[in-house]
Amino acid sequence: MPDPSHATGFTLNTLDRKSAQREDPAFIAALLAAPSSRSLVLSADIPALKRAGDIHDAIFTLDEARAFGDPAETVFLGCHGERALFATRIEGAAHEAAPERDDLAFVDLRTIAAQGLVDPEMIGALSQAKSLLHWHQHNRFCANCAKPSKAAAGGSRRECEHCGRHHFPRVEPVAIMLVTDGEHCLLGRQAGFPPGMYSCLAGFAEVGETLEDTVRREIMEEAGVKIGHVDYFASQPWPFPASLMIGCTARALSSEITIDTREIEDARWFSREETRLMLAREHPAGLICPPKLAIANLLISAWATEKG
Ligand SMILES: [Zn+2]
Structure with a gap:
């Protein structure tokens, strides 16, 4: 499988x-x-x-x-x-x-x-x-002593000959989540998106957070919606430059949306039927979802094609 x-x-x-x-x-x-x-x-x-x-x-x-x-x-x-x-x-x-x-x-x-x-x-x-x-x-210089470091172990890390410190490539975890209330899902759009595109909300994990806490905090910050249960669904390396998109589903406990306009320009609830039309690029208002390349497409597709 x-x-x-x-x-x-x-x-x-x-x-x-x-x-x-x-x-x-x-x-x-x-x-x-x-x-x-x-x-x-x-x-x-x-x-x-x-x-x-x-x-x-x-x-x-x-x-x-x-x-x-x-x-x-x-x-x-x-x-x-x-x-x-x-x-x-x-x-x-x-x-x-x-x-x-x-x-x-x-x-x-x-x-x-x-x-x-x-x-x-x-x-x-x-x-x-x-x-x-x-x-x-x-990362050409040691973060500990600021002397030049060099690649080691085939480039899987860098080592500092001056202080002996090893440095490892960073992966930056990003939570991306499909929030649903059972019958509707919450999608938003950033100002820089192509016209009509709505996608899952997302945000970087912060130090000291569980993934579930990242999901709850980001949704509360961006859309003002309270979140209950969170499940992991799938992940995707996103090489721009080195994120790991961690796709989750999350259950909404409230429905009123309060947008943080510094982060997104709109967020709305969409029915399954609407998301199916958006995925097929047949929505009457020209609304669309991200392409298959993006994990948001996978999250939305999986929910849109569930029996609901
Ligand atoms: Zn050093």
């Missing part, structure tokens, strides 16, 4: 991260020398793709990756069977790199995922690469 999470974007990733073996520098060095090893290539956080007609491929040989110039960082993502997959970040103007290659395109990951330009499993690997390389780029 696939996890419900796998129905949404950025979630398929079957790389074996070799957590024990990657501690051994000789293991990583051998993979870096192996002809079968491959690498993803990102310029800042924009993946490079090879194009052959309508086919896009994110996987480069290590020689091809090196041809972009000295990498700013190379990290080990994991193995598919015997084949290792690395991710290489190249500096700055990658669009000008490898000028002899006219089969290259640099396409942001959101577009790659939305348009399904590469295999879904490779979108998961690109997501892992983007978040990890972004973390390395923005």
Whole structure:
């Protein structure tokens, strides 16, 4: 049985991260020398793709990756069977790199995922690469002593040679929740959403909170609705830059909405029938839900198609 999470974007990733073996520098060095090893290539956080007609491929040989110039960082993502997959970040103007290659395109990951330009499993690997390389780029100095740190264990952490402190990549937990009263669900919209789009409310977990408390606090802050029981439903890595969207369902104990206009511009209760029309993009007022790429779509779809 696939996890419900796998129905949404950025979630398929079957790389074996070799957590024990990657501690051994000789293991990583051998993979870096192996002809079968491959690498993803990102310029800042924009993946490079090879194009052959309508086919896009994110996987480069290590020689091809090196041809972009000295990498700013190379990290080990994991193995598919015997084949290792690395991710290489190249500096700055990658669009000008490898000028002899006219089969290259640099396409942001959101577009790659939305348009399904590469295999879904490779979108998961690109997501892992983007978040990890972004973390390395923005954590080059030890947070304890401020001396330069360096990548270790295949890039799964950074170490400070000066004070010995180890630093690990951050994942930022975000609660995203479908609130229902049984017959209606609560959806809101931010000012920056596309016209007519309503989605689940969401917010970052704060220090010292349970996930349930995050859900209750965010809904009270943004919409003034009191929440009772909270259930986990599914999750989604969201590589912008490194969140984990934790999808929940939550039961409303009150119905009056008081909007915090600093966070959202509207929030309303929608019937199942309305959400079905919004998902199908057939709502008479032109209202829509987020696309399948987003976990909000999964949360709303699961509820909309329940018998109610
Ligand atoms: Zn240090």
